[in-house]
Amino acid sequence: xxxPCMPTHPQKPLIIKTGVQFTTKVRLLVKLPExxxxxxxxxxxxxxxxxxxxxxxxxxxxxxxxxxxEDYSNGCLSVEFRHLLKEKKYINGTKxxxxxxxxxxxxxxxxxxxxxxxxxxxxxxxxxxxxxxVISNVSQLPGxxxxxxxxxxxxxxxxxxxxxxNPPRAxxxxxxxxxxxxxxxxxxxxxxxxxxxxxxxxxxxxxxxxSDYQVSWSKFAKENIPGKPFSFWMWLDSIxxxxxxxxxxxxxxxxxxxFVSKEMERVLLKAREPGTFLLRxxxxxxxxxxFTWVEHGENGxxxxxxVEPYTxxxxxxxxxxxxxxxxxxxxxxxxxxxxxxxxxxDIPKDEAFGRLYNSxxxxxxxxxxxxxxxxxxxxxxxxxxxxxxxxxxxxxxxxEFDMLSENLCFDIDTVSSNHNEKQT
Amino acid sequence: xxxPCMPTHPQKPLIIKTGVQFTTKVRLLVKLPExxxxxxxxxxxxxxxxxxxxxxxxxxxxxxxxxxxEDYSNGCLSVEFRHLLKEKKYINGTKxxxxxxxxxxxxxxxxxxxxxxxxxxxxxxxxxxxxxxVISNVSQLPGxxxxxxxxxxxxxxxxxxxxxxNPPRAxxxxxxxxxxxxxxxxxxxxxxxxxxxxxxxxxxxxxxxxSDYQVSWSKFAKENIPGKPFSFWMWLDSIxxxxxxxxxxxxxxxxxxxFVSKEMERVLLKAREPGTFLLRxxxxxxxxxxFTWVEHGENGxxxxxxVEPYTxxxxxxxxxxxxxxxxxxxxxxxxxxxxxxxxxxDIPKDEAFGRLYNSxxxxxxxxxxxxxxxxxxxxxxxxxxxxxxxxxxxxxxxxEFDMLSENLCFDIDTVSSNHNEKQT
DNA sequence: ACAGTTTCCCGTAAATGC
DNA sequence: TGCATTTACGGGAAACTG
Numbered sequence: 001x002x003x004p005c006m007p008t009h010p011q012k013p014l015i016i017k018t019g020v021q022f023t024t025k026v027r028l029l030v031k032l033p034e035x036x037x038x039x040x041x042x043x044x045x046x047x048x049x050x051x052x053x054x055x056x057x058x059x060x061x062x063x064x065x066x067x068x069x070e071d072y073s074n075g076c077l078s079v080e081f082r083h084l085l086k087e088k089k090y091i092n093g094t095k096x097x098x099x100x101x102x103x104x105x106x107x108x109x110x111x112x113x114x115x116x117x118x119x120x121x122x123x124x125x126x127x128x129x130x131x132x133x134v135i136s137n138v139s140q141l142p143g144x145x146x147x148x149x150x151x152x153x154x155x156x157x158x159x160x161x162x163x164x165x166n167p168p169r170a171x172x173x174x175x176x177x178x179x180x181x182x183x184x185x186x187x188x189x190x191x192x193x194x195x196x197x198x199x200x201x202x203x204x205x206x207x208x209x210x211s212d213y214q215v216s217w218s219k220f221a222k223e224n225i226p227g228k229p230f231s232f233w234m235w236l237d238s239i240x241x242x243x244x245x246x247x248x249x250x251x252x253x254x255x256x257x258x259f260v261s262k263e264m265e266r267v268l269l270k271a272r273e274p275g276t277f278l279l280r281x282x283x284x285x286x287x288x289x290x291f292t293w294v295e296h297g298e299n300g301x302x303x304x305x306x307v308e309p310y311t312x313x314x315x316x317x318x319x320x321x322x323x324x325x326x327x328x329x330x331x332x333x334x335x336x337x338x339x340x341x342x343x344x345x346d347i348p349k350d351e352a353f354g355r356l357y358n359s360x361x362x363x364x365x366x367x368x369x370x371x372x373x374x375x376x377x378x379x380x381x382x383x384x385x386x387x388x389x390x391x392x393x394x395x396x397x398x399x400e401f402d403m404l405s406e407n408l409c410f411d412i413d414t415v416s417s418n419h420n421e422k423q424t
Numbered sequence: 425x426x427x428p429c430m431p432t433h434p435q436k437p438l439i440i441k442t443g444v445q446f447t448t449k450v451r452l453l454v455k456l457p458e459x460x461x462x463x464x465x466x467x468x469x470x471x472x473x474x475x476x477x478x479x480x481x482x483x484x485x486x487x488x489x490x491x492x493x494e495d496y497s498n499g500c501l502s503v504e505f506r507h508l509l510k511e512k513k514y515i516n517g518t519k520x521x522x523x524x525x526x527x528x529x530x531x532x533x534x535x536x537x538x539x540x541x542x543x544x545x546x547x548x549x550x551x552x553x554x555x556x557x558v559i560s561n562v563s564q565l566p567g568x569x570x571x572x573x574x575x576x577x578x579x580x581x582x583x584x585x586x587x588x589x590n591p592p593r594a595x596x597x598x599x600x601x602x603x604x605x606x607x608x609x610x611x612x613x614x615x616x617x618x619x620x621x622x623x624x625x626x627x628x629x630x631x632x633x634x635s636d637y638q639v640s641w642s643k644f645a646k647e648n649i650p651g652k653p654f655s656f657w658m659w660l661d662s663i664x665x666x667x668x669x670x671x672x673x674x675x676x677x678x679x680x681x682x683f684v685s686k687e688m689e690r691v692l693l694k695a696r697e698p699g700t701f702l703l704r705x706x707x708x709x710x711x712x713x714x715f716t717w718v719e720h721g722e723n724g725x726x727x728x729x730x731v732e733p734y735t736x737x738x739x740x741x742x743x744x745x746x747x748x749x750x751x752x753x754x755x756x757x758x759x760x761x762x763x764x765x766x767x768x769x770d771i772p773k774d775e776a777f778g779r780l781y782n783s784x785x786x787x788x789x790x791x792x793x794x795x796x797x798x799x800x801x802x803x804x805x806x807x808x809x810x811x812x813x814x815x816x817x818x819x820x821x822x823x824e825f826d827m828l829s830e831n832l833c834f835d836i837d838t839v840s841s842n843h844n845e846k847q848t
Numbered sequence: 849a850c851a852g853t854t855t856c857c858c859g860t861a862a863a864t865g866c
Numbered sequence: 867t868g869c870a871t872t873t874a875c876g877g878g879a880a881a882c883t884g
Contacts, residue, residue, distance in 0.1 A: 018872085020857065087872085103871070136872050138858055262790075290791065308791040317741030317796065327794075336760065366686075367714065367732040370751075372741060372796040442854085444875065511854085527853070560854050562876055 011186075014129075015144040016108075018057070018085050018136045026112045026127065027078040028067060038066040039116055041079050047111035047128070054106045057134060060084040067114070085134065102222075104143035105164035107131035107151070131161055142237040146221040153178050169214035172200055179236065187243045188252045195259040202283070203232050230286055238287035246315040247289065249356050255279060255343060256289070268344060269294040270302055275341025282309035291324065293339050305329075305339070307376060318372050321356035324349065326373045336375065435610075438553075439568040440532075442481065442509050442560045450536045450551065451502040452491060462490040463540055465503050471535035471552070478530045481558060484508035491538070509558065526646075528567035529588035531555035531575070555585055566661040570645040577602050593638035596624055603660065611667045612676045619683040626707070627656050654710055662711035670739040671713065673780050679703060679767060680713070692768060693718040694726055699765025706733035715748065717763050729763070731800060742796050745780035748773065750797045760799065 016022050026041055043063040046056065061084050067077040110129040115122065131151055133144040147164065153175065154168045176196045184190035191199070203220070204213050221233040228235070239258070243251045250256055256279045260268070269276055274295045282288030288309030295303050310323060328336035343352045440446050450465055467487040470480065485508050491501040534553040539546065555575055557568035571588065577599065578592050600620045608614035615623070627644070628637050645657040652659070663682070667675045674680055680703045684692070693700055698719045706712030712733030719727050734747060752760035767776045 017857090139860090140871080306791050308794045310794075314741065314796070317738065329792075367730050368753075368800045368802060370732045370734075370798050370800045372738070373799045374794050375797045376792045376794045378792060441875090563878085564853080 012141065012145055012148075014131070014148045015133045015135060015141060016085050017138065017141075018087055018134065021082055021084055023080055023082050024110060024112075024129070025078060025080045026067075027070070027076055028114075028125075029076070031075060032077070032116070032118070039077060039114055040064055040066055041112050041114045043081055043083065044111045044113070045085065046108050054101075054108070055103065055134070056088040057085050057108070058088055060086050087134075087136070101164055102143065104133055104135065104140055104147050105167075106133070107147075107161040107163060108134055109159060109161065128159060130158060131163065142234055143221065145237070146233045149178055149182075150217055150220070164217070167217035169216050170220070171212045171214055172204065173212050175215055175220070176200060182236075182240060183243075186240055187248065189254065191259070195257075198259040198261055198264070199236070201261070228284070235283075235286060239281045239289075242281075242287040242289065242312060242315075245312060247320055250279070250320055250353075253352070253356075255352055256281075257344065258289075265292055266304055269304060272345065273342055275339060276344055276346065277340045277342070278344040280306075285309055285311065287311055289320065291327075291340065293341075295339060305378075307374075310374075314374075318374065319356075319358055321353045322358050322371075323374045324353055325357050326371075327376075328373060329376045329378055331378050436565065436569055436572075438555070438572045439557045439559060439565060440509050441562065441565075442511055442558065445506055445508055447504055447506050448534060448536075448553070449502060449504045450491075451494070451500055452538075452549075453500070455499060456501070456540070456542070463501060463538055464488055464490055465536050465538045467505055467507065468535045468537070469509065470532050478525075478532070479527065479558070480512040481509050481532070482512060484510050511558075511560070525588055526567065528557055528559065528564055528571050529591075530557070531571075531585040531587060532558055533583060533585065552583060554582060555587065566658055567645065569661070570657045573602055573606075574641055574644070588641070591641035593640050594644070595636045595638055596628065597636050599639055599644070600624060606660075606664060607667075610664055611672065613678065615683070619681070622683040622685055622688070623660070625685070652708070659707075659710060663705045666705075666711040666713065666736060666739075669736060671744055674703070674744055674777075677776070677780075679776055680705075681768065682713075689716055690728055693728060696769065697766055699763060700768055700770065701764045701766070702768040704730075709733055709735065711735055713744065715751075715764065717765075719763060731798075734798075738798075742798065743780075743782055745777045746782050746795075747798045748777055749781050750795075751800075752797060753800045753802055755802050 024043070028039070032039075041064070043059060045059050046054075049056070061082065063081075063083070065079045065081060067079045070076045070078045109132055112125075112127050114125045116125075117123070133147050135141060135144050150167060150170065151160075151163055153170055155163060157163075176191075176199065179199065180190035180196060200213075202225075203215060219232065221231050224231055225235065230238075243256075247256065251258075258279065258281045260278065260280050265278060265280060269278065269292065272294055275293060277291045277293035279289060279291050282290055288311045290306050290309040292304055292306040295305070297303055307327070310320065315323075324340055325338075327338055327340055329339050330336045340349055342348060448467065452463075456463075465488070467483060469483050470478075473480070485506065487505075487507070489503045489505060491503045494500050494502045533556055536549075536551050538549045540549075541547070557571050559565060559568050574591060574594070575584075575587055577594055579587060581587075600615075600623065603623060604614035604620060624637075626649075627639060643656065645655050648655055649659065654662075667680075671680065675682075682703065682705050684702065684704050689702065689704060693702065693716065696718055699717060701715045701717035703713060703715050706714055712735045714730050714733040716728055716730040719729070721727055731751070734744065739747075748764055749762075751762055751764055753763050754760045764773055766772060
């Protein structure tokens with residue numbers, strides 16, 4: 001009867017940060033013929049608090065508001081709230097969140113109530129949001145978003161707050177669609193088959209090739225990648241953030257192969273002209289991108305070099321395209337040279353990146369313009385050996401994933417915090 | 425009788441930022457022989473609000489606390505408050521601060537009251553802080569600090585909240601001592617005679633040489649430097665911040681001449697070996713540092729070059745010492761060379777800066793280490809002509825300025841906000 | 849339109865809690 | 867002690883407000 005709907009904010013709905021404003025909008029879907037008085041809607045956070053031990057929050061701002069006729073629609077009533085959430089202090093020991101679940105797995109909800117009388121008949125309306133994650137710092141946003149994705153991927157239940165008590169597994173096929181959808185939503189371009197295959201193998205090992213392996217929630221977002229201090233999703237999200245902040249045009253031009261194993265990388269580059277390079281995300285560090293180029297030694301052997309990955313700090317000093325343009329290697333202290341000639345497979349560097357270069361003349365007159373240049377110093381001995389691997393396929397266009405938008409309808413439209421994205 | 429005293433925080437006392445905690449400490453200087461009950465102190469902000477139209481604030485946290493015996497002293501009573509300040513909302517139009525004074529010129533105060541009875545005699549105690557400046561964003565901190573300096577430099581009145589209604593002028597001699605004191609306090613090394621002379625000339629023009637020219641408050645902190653979009657103090661403070669964040673060791677080694685006019689710079693460098701350079705702060709941009717070096721053209725003429733000033737953004741990508749070490753000039757596209765050889769007057773570059781270089785091997789194994797290098801590209805035609813100027817004196821050690829600490833005693837110890845400095 | 853001022857909130861660091 | 871979580875607040879930018 002009443003249903004919350006319609007978008008307000010784009011980015012990461014269903015995640016609320018304490019102390020930061022968020023908005024919700026509730027709309028009455030049936031038209032009430034005779035409402036000569038004001039219809040009040042009341043918001044409650046965690047109205048029917050589930051038995052589990054979770055943190056408790058309350059809405060700081062006033063939680064009651066009168067519905068209004070929507071300007072743009074056909075006379076529907078709606079109301080938009082702007083709230084602040086704050087955690088309740090625990091007087092007697094029993095701190096909320098205990099043991100098993102992490103705070104980003106703890107699900108909450110917003111309830112909306114209204115009551116009105118028509119011809120002596122009292123009608124109660126009530127509706128409630130999809131499960132929400134409450135965080136206290138943006139550093140928890142990736143974890144929270146992982147939960148929102150997993151929930152909406154794997155259940156149609158509107159309000160299973162105990163979902164992460166025993167979270168189901170996800171088939172790799174489904175999951176990979178969601179991952180690609182993340183990239184197309186947040187970075188403007190999804191992931192192609194090869195990129196997803198690399199991710200599948202990273203997540204599942206050899207099982208990836210199996211028909212449809214199931215991925216556990218833990219493996220996806222909770223346990224660390226073997227030998228690394230971060231989980232699969234943390235790693236992937238750090239890359240997404242790197243793209244959003246520093247690599248958007250390069251990513252959208254499809255110049256970043258990004259997800260390629262080192263083995264595959266060598267196979268690809270091996271047969272190419274010396275000076276051919278490709279761009280790949282670091283697997284060992286969060287949010288890093290590197291380039292690998294191939295060159296031929298004096299004796300005809302093939303050598304591969306990868307630069308130390310660039311992270312957001314470096315990239316905010318120097319845009320990535322400029323790094324590629326200006327990168328120089330000094331071998332044995334002589335004549336610096338840019339070893340990057342062709343973007344894999346064979347696009348001349350300047351043809352690919354030319355439009356993305358920053359011409360930085362900076363004519364502050366009395367001064368000599370200066371710029372930073374990325375340099376590597378090498379001794380002429382460096383060399384490495386390629387290994388053989390199955391041969392690659394040409395890149396594909398990424399699939400489209402509208403599917404989820406249905407599931408996320410309420411979410412996206414209704415609850416969204418302002419921690420979204422910092423616009424620059 | 426009661427007097428607020430003793431330090432808690434070091435950095436910028438007497439400036440309070442709304443919504444950020446600050447601490448105050450009040451101490452009872454006389455020992456009360458018989459106090460068998462708790463002595464309560466109450467804090468009030470702007471207790472006797474002056475008639476002028478100023479913003480109104482209130483203390484968010486509880487403002488009453490019981491005095492305690494200080495652990496380390498001889499039984500004195502004291503109490504430390506931790507407060508939050510918030511601006512009152514103005515219901516009926518009359519927004520506080522109007523017209524004439526800017527918010528950082530608006531002076532406020534904290535009052536402390538206590539009342540106790542000895543042998544039937546009721547005694548009221550009251551004391552009050554030195555004038556305070558209330559800001560809402562750290563971007564106002566330089567302006568606020570200018571006010572605190574000016575007040576404490578020019579008056580001994582404990583509580584003249586109308587001070588900036590008609591602020592007195594400062595003699596350049598006094599003022600220059602305060603400026604040097606800023607540098608020695610916040611950057612560890614004060615200003616020498618030459619540096620101060622340059623500042624004096626910048627502030628006063630030719631009058632600087634006069635016996636003791638008076639500087640107006642407006643000229644110091646309010647009106648912009650002719651042709652520049654910032655005031656003298658804003659400019660100087662931006663340099664102080666740059667030093668604190670990026671140049672501390674170089675500054676403390678006295679390697680930054682910093683405040684030299686371009687004319688003087690040429691005079692100094694002219695007679696020196698080619699490759700001699702000095703470090704100077706930008707006068708055209710906020711918080712920038714540049715180096716100027718001298719070289720001799722083919723035909724024996726003297727040329728001066730200054731690099732585009734480095735600001736905090738660039739410096740956080742690459743420390744200044746490394747910039748000096750690695751700086752290269754490419755003339756006509758060939759052989760990059762570092763033109764910086766001797767720090768003025770004749771210290772070999774590496775001898776001066778060697779200890780400050782960052783050796784950045786960054787052995788992330790499979791990768792080739794990479795670093796940023798500052799480069800300028802020049803056409804071989806650039807040239808400039810020196811002008812003649814009076815000759816300089818050798819550097820001096822900066823004077824000491826304990827003088828002010830007396831004046832600032834109460835201030836420093838009693839009210840200090842936590843926006844001080846970000847420790848790294 | 850605009851300048852002075854405040855609010856907003858991310859992102860890092862520190863503090864806190866368990 | 868170490869890890870998870872929250873708090874603190876600087877700093878950039880947007881929003882506000884006469």
